[in-house]
Amino acid sequence: MSAEMQQANQEMEAEIGKAPPKETSLWKDALSRIVKSKTSLIGLIIITLLIIVAIFAPLIAPYHPVDDGSVIDRYQSPSAKHWLGTDALGRDIFSRIVYGARISIQIGVIAVGISGVVGVLLGGIAGYVGRWVDMVIMRFIDILMAFPSILLAIAMVAVMGRGLTNAMIAVGIVGVPHFARIVRSTVLSVKEKEFVEAAHATGVKNGRILFRHVLPNTMAPLIVQTTLSIGTAILDAAGLSFLGLGAQAPKPEWGAMLNAGRAALQSAPWVITFPGLAILFVVLGFNLLGDGLRDALDPRLKQ
Amino acid sequence: MLNYIIRRLVMIIPVLLGVSIIAFSLLHMIPGDPARSMLGNKANEAQLEQLREELRLNDPYLVQYGRFVTSTLQGDLGKSVKSNNPVGEELKNRLPATMELSLFAIFIATVVGVLAGVIAAVKQYSWFDNLSMTGALFGVSIPIFWLGLMMIMLFSVTLQWLPPSGRLSTGVELDTITNFYILDSILTLNWTAFKDSVTHLLMPGIALGTIPMAIIARMTRSSMLEVLNQDYIRTANAKGLASYLVVFQHALKNAFLPVLTVIGLQFGFLLGGAVLTETIFSWPGVGRYVLQAILGRDYPVVQSTILVVAVMFVFINLLTDILYKYIDPRIRFD
Numbered sequence: 012m013s014a015e016m017q018q019a020n021q022e023m024e025a026e027i028g029k030a031p032p033k034e035t036s037l038w039k040d041a042l043s044r045i046v047k048s049k050t051s052l053i054g055l056i057i058i059t060l061l062i063i064v065a066i067f068a069p070l071i072a073p074y075h076p077v078d079d080g081s082v083i084d085r086y087q088s089p090s091a092k093h094w095l096g097t098d099a100l101g102r103d104i105f106s107r108i109v110y111g112a113r114i115s116i117q118i119g120v121i122a123v124g125i126s127g128v129v130g131v132l133l134g135g136i137a138g139y140v141g142r143w144v145d146m147v148i149m150r151f152i153d154i155l156m157a158f159p160s161i162l163l164a165i166a167m168v169a170v171m172g173r174g175l176t177n178a179m180i181a182v183g184i185v186g187v188p189h190f191a192r193i194v195r196s197t198v199l200s201v202k203e204k205e206f207v208e209a210a211h212a213t214g215v216k217n218g219r220i221l222f223r224h225v226l227p228n229t230m231a232p233l234i235v236q237t238t239l240s241i242g243t244a245i246l247d248a249a250g251l252s253f254l255g256l257g258a259q260a261p262k263p264e265w266g267a268m269l270n271a272g273r274a275a276l277q278s279a280p281w282v283i284t285f286p287g288l289a290i291l292f293v294v295l296g297f298n299l300l301g302d303g304l305r306d307a308l309d310p311r312l313k314q
Numbered sequence: 315m316l317n318y319i320i321r322r323l324v325m326i327i328p329v330l331l332g333v334s335i336i337a338f339s340l341l342h343m344i345p346g347d348p349a350r351s352m353l354g355n356k357a358n359e360a361q362l363e364q365l366r367e368e369l370r371l372n373d374p375y376l377v378q379y380g381r382f383v384t385s386t387l388q389g390d391l392g393k394s395v396k397s398n399n400p401v402g403e404e405l406k407n408r409l410p411a412t413m414e415l416s417l418f419a420i421f422i423a424t425v426v427g428v429l430a431g432v433i434a435a436v437k438q439y440s441w442f443d444n445l446s447m448t449g450a451l452f453g454v455s456i457p458i459f460w461l462g463l464m465m466i467m468l469f470s471v472t473l474q475w476l477p478p479s480g481r482l483s484t485g486v487e488l489d490t491i492t493n494f495y496i497l498d499s500i501l502t503l504n505w506t507a508f509k510d511s512v513t514h515l516l517m518p519g520i521a522l523g524t525i526p527m528a529i530i531a532r533m534t535r536s537s538m539l540e541v542l543n544q545d546y547i548r549t550a551n552a553k554g555l556a557s558y559l560v561v562f563q564h565a566l567k568n569a570f571l572p573v574l575t576v577i578g579l580q581f582g583f584l585l586g587g588a589v590l591t592e593t594i595f596s597w598p599g600v601g602r603y604v605l606q607a608i609l610g611r612d613y614p615v616v617q618s619t620i621l622v623v624a625v626m627f628v629f630i631n632l633l634t635d636i637l638y639k640y641i642d643p644r645i646r647f648d
Contacts, residue, residue, distance in 0.1 A: 154332030158624045159586025162604070166620055169608040170343045246457055250590055253459045254605060269460055276463060277471050287460030295455040
């Protein structure tokens with residue numbers, strides 16, 4: 012290949028690698044759609060609130076979530092001193108919920124991080140390479156999907172041992188198929204596009220094409236899936252903790268708080284009411300934003 | 315059609331194989347000695363060796379796996395390490411309990427979900443549309459274990475309308491034939507038991523059906539909206555057909571197909587969701603059984619039960635696919 016041709020190729024590749032001008036307008040467009048849509052704005056506000064509460068937990072919570080509390084104060088109903096009442100050990104429920112926000116974010120980020128990274132890699136490779144590689148990977152995904160997800164997560168925790176970390180890993184693995192399938196199908200359609208063909212023609216290596224040219228085009232559906240998955244992950248992890256398999260006492264995890272409060276269902280209903288509401292609103296927030304993002308990023312709905 | 319079914323059946327063989335490998339491996343992925351893990355620290359070496367001998371844990375993995383598959387195929391699901399009861403016997407009683415709960419849940423979810431979705435689509439942007447779709451959003455976001463507890467608090471503790479747990483009240487007799495209590499009480503004309511089992515089924519059924527109900531409602535609405543914009547609907551309206559006929563005979567018939575897939579998929583997921591619901595309502599089903607086995611480290615029970623549930627899940631999904639293709643002539647089978 013002559014030097015001139017090489018230069019031309021490099022220029023062409025640089026041109027291909029650059030984000031097309033349309034893309035910035037897509038994101039800008041999406042943002043303005045989200046802000047304009049009332050429901051997704053509510054979702055955005057709930058999530059922002061969750062993050063603020065998690066960051067400033069020590070400033071917001073009037074008591075320490077684990078250490079403050081004595082059995083003398085157990086099961087106090089909501090009052091000016093304890094806004095949402097106290098639990099069996101006299102700990103302030105409001106403070107525990109505030110600190111629980113940190114755990115929820117942790118669950119969302121780590122579990123969905125695992126699903127996302129593994130799912131994108133598997134789906135990307137399956138879709139891009141095709142043939143037997145695709146078949147092997149997708150059969151593996153089929154097998155993972157052959158289990159009802161919460162049951163698979165429970166089984167994995169049974170093997171790895173109880174605890175928040177293992178619960179997050181289990182919830183993360185259970186979420187892999189969704190990401191893998193979305194990425195695979197998007198990659199299948201993107202790899203037939205002219206710009207990928209052009210990249211091939213200019214001699215760009217396969218790995219580079221996959222990571223620089225193909226995968227970035229799966230971003231829109233991925234962002235939607237990530238948002239919705241965080242909600243599901245928080246819900247599933249809370250379910251595991253509720254069954255006694257996830258976060259263990261005295262961690263102020265919302266699902267574990269519900270589990271501990273079951274004993275006082277009749278005498279102290281506030282112990283289970285508020286942590287459940289916290290889960291509901293956070294999951295609702297992610298679902299609202301996810302739905303909003305889907306509408307905002309789906310070009311079919313744009314017209 | 316037959317070709318399609320055969321091809322699909324062949325395609326699920328590797329999936330079933332993988333499922334059986336995962337279920338089998340559960341026992342062997344436990345860090346450390348599985349026998350020790352099952353019997354606890356108090357067990358002495360003789361007891362451990364006896365269990366290893368019983369479960370043939372000293373054999374090579376492949377031999378163990380081969381035996382696991384062949385005995386499962388012969389209907390022998392092993393027995394519990396804790397109670398010594400055969401797993402197959404337990405499942406015979408518990409599967410109908412879970413199925414009854416799941417069928418009731420999917421029935422409520424379908425009736426309410428489809429109706430809400432249809433009305434929401436026909437009266438788009440009305441107060442009903444807004445209310446039901448907000449409800450559906452809450453429905454997909456709600457932790458069902460919390461919803462269950464709240465229902466118990468309201469309907470059992472405060473109002474005392476419904477029983478908080480179990481399938482039948484103590485003192486109510488029922489001769490079981492199928493172990494589906496509602497069916498059995500009808501077959502034996504036992505109306506006391508019928509009423510009692512329905513009241514026991516209501517809360518767990520609604521709790522379990524909440525998420526599918528919300529998903530079905532949203533799916534029906536969007537599917538109906540798509541169909542309602544078609545030309546043939548305009549034609550039906552233009553020729554003066556009664557609007558309920560247009561909606562239910564012309565529109566819903568076509569809008570129902572994607573909804574059907576969702577119903578099938580959701581029914582499969584109910585088998586998983588049952589673990590949480592059955593725990594809260596002390597429902598003697600498979601979900602509670604597998605959870606107790608996991609908490610008690612009764613691994614043979616865990617292995618077999620998870621295998622059975624996964625196989626059922628695979629077949630329900632397959633059935634959904636086949637049904638979908640059967641009903642929609644536009645889909646070709648190749």
